[in-house]
Amino acid sequence: MIKDKFADAIAPVGHTDEDDVGAINDILGFHIRLAHGACLRHFTETFTDLDLTQKQVSVLWLVDDHPGIAQTDLAQRLRMDRATTMAIINRLQAKHFLRRDRSPKDGRKQALFLEPGGIEMLARAKTAIGEHEAWVKSRFTDKEVRQLIELLSRIHE
Amino acid sequence: MIKDKFADAIAPVGHTDEDDVGAINDILGFHIRLAHGACLRHFTETFTDLDLTQKQVSVLWLVDDHPGIAQTDLAQRLRMDRATTMAIINRLQAKHFLRRDRSPKDGRKQALFLEPGGIEMLARAKTAIGEHEAWVKSRFTDKEVRQLIELLSRIHE
DNA sequence: CGATATTGTATGTAATGCTAACAATTAGAC
DNA sequence: GTCTAATTGTTAGCATTACATACAATATCG
Numbered sequence: 001m002i003k004d005k006f007a008d009a010i011a012p013v014g015h016t017d018e019d020d021v022g023a024i025n026d027i028l029g030f031h032i033r034l035a036h037g038a039c040l041r042h043f044t045e046t047f048t049d050l051d052l053t054q055k056q057v058s059v060l061w062l063v064d065d066h067p068g069i070a071q072t073d074l075a076q077r078l079r080m081d082r083a084t085t086m087a088i089i090n091r092l093q094a095k096h097f098l099r100r101d102r103s104p105k106d107g108r109k110q111a112l113f114l115e116p117g118g119i120e121m122l123a124r125a126k127t128a129i130g131e132h133e134a135w136v137k138s139r140f141t142d143k144e145v146r147q148l149i150e151l152l153s154r155i156h157e
Numbered sequence: 158m159i160k161d162k163f164a165d166a167i168a169p170v171g172h173t174d175e176d177d178v179g180a181i182n183d184i185l186g187f188h189i190r191l192a193h194g195a196c197l198r199h200f201t202e203t204f205t206d207l208d209l210t211q212k213q214v215s216v217l218w219l220v221d222d223h224p225g226i227a228q229t230d231l232a233q234r235l236r237m238d239r240a241t242t243m244a245i246i247n248r249l250q251a252k253h254f255l256r257r258d259r260s261p262k263d264g265r266k267q268a269l270f271l272e273p274g275g276i277e278m279l280a281r282a283k284t285a286i287g288e289h290e291a292w293v294k295s296r297f298t299d300k301e302v303r304q305l306i307e308l309l310s311r312i313h314e
Numbered sequence: 315c316g317a318t319a320t321t322g323t324a325t326g327t328a329a330t331g332c333t334a335a336c337a338a339t340t341a342g343a344c
Numbered sequence: 345g346t347c348t349a350a351t352t353g354t355t356a357g358c359a360t361t362a363c364a365t366a367c368a369a370t371a372t373c374g
Contacts, residue, residue, distance in 0.1 A: 024218050027286065028293050029196050031306050033211060034313035036193035037236050039186050044362095053329070054190060061181050072352060079194050084331055086354065091329090100353095108339045108352040129184065136185050139311040148308050149188050154296040156191035201331090210360065229321060241362055243323065248360090257322095265321040265370045320371075326364085333358080340351070 032155075039136060046132045050124060055080070055088050057129065060114065060122045063098055068111040070103065079156070097121055189312075196293060203289045207281060212237070212245050214286065217271065217279045220255055225268040227260065236313070254278055 024030055043054055052060075058078055063069055075085040089112070092098050097118030103109040114122065137145055181187050200211055209217075215235055220226055232242040246269070249255050254275030260266040271279065294302055 023222055024215065026306075027290060028302055028306060029200065029286075029290060030215070031309040031313070032189075032193055032196050032293075034236065035309040036189055038313040039189050040362095041236075043186065055330075058181065058187070065180055070352080079191060079198075080330085081332065082353070083333080083355085084329095087330075106340070106352085110353070129186075133184060133186060136189075136312065140308065144308060145185055147304070149183075149185055151297065151301060151305050151308075152188040152192040155293065156188070156195040197331095212361075227321080237361090238363065239322070240324090240364080241360095244361075263321085263371070267322070315374105317374085318372080320369100322369085323367080325366085328361105328363080330361085331359090334356090336354080336356105338351100338353085340349100342347100342349075344345100344347085 042135055043132050046128050050121065050128060052125060056092060057125045059088055059092060060097060060118055060125065063112045064114055064122055067113055070109040070111065074112065092118070199292055200289050203285050207278065207285060209282060213249060214282045216245055216249060217254060217275055217282065220269045220271055221279055224270055227266040227268065231269065249275070
């Protein structure tokens, strides 16, 4: 599905930082978005071969951590709404990475479990995440990483 | 265009943080994405009435800061590719917020300028951004904000 | 001049985030 | 216990973003 990405995209930026006084660069949210964009691009690049997105990996990871988790619970943990969650789970199910079982305790809920293919893919994904994380963290000391996580956590609660 | 958002989405999370030892919560990238998601949701909420997205506001802002800027330059500053930039500028032009003038110096380039409607909208947008920024920054001291910007800048260069 | 690079453009696809409406099931009020 | 309200999953649809790919027009440089 994912092809020759980044051929055209994001040409080497000639560092256009100039002395933008009091401009958009003072906006904290702006930097959060740029940092996220940079992370997302590197993530996507790292996961080209595995053909997985961030959200998909997060879902596999959480289903592995919490076997039998319901879709709504998953949605809350990843701050997604139900419809978006459906779409992601549908894709993962189509690839036979996970399955839905009707919960015996609550007939409304779907209990999610990884299929063998999903377990294997998650293992490969975790390796790739290691690379990706190393790329992100290479800019920081261990202390700064902890600091950053602490600060960012205050935003997403 | 933007309607009654957030009616269904993102129900109050019962704080599911438990003791996830060594799990996904140790991934820095994961926190960057959640923080970005939280920012994006609040931004979208704040801009419901103005019916503008983050990218669109960024483009208006940069065109205002750099009258006559070319699309490629804009794309580089916001780390977008040319096709995506086109789509955004098309939308802003359709709303008569900016116009394209063929550059006299380089016939390939389109010089971008704000139209009166765009100038007014940007002024309103900056007020809204003030609110949004206050929401983000309310979690931090001034020192932490500077620190955060410095750290995040290392990711997006 | 002619080859190459840059810039904008058009077209198409995928993923995400939302709205809105509906059915099935459960939980709570009485 | 029954009836109402809330929860959960589902479907369908729309807007935005992000990418690939291919093409035309223009500039640059050997």
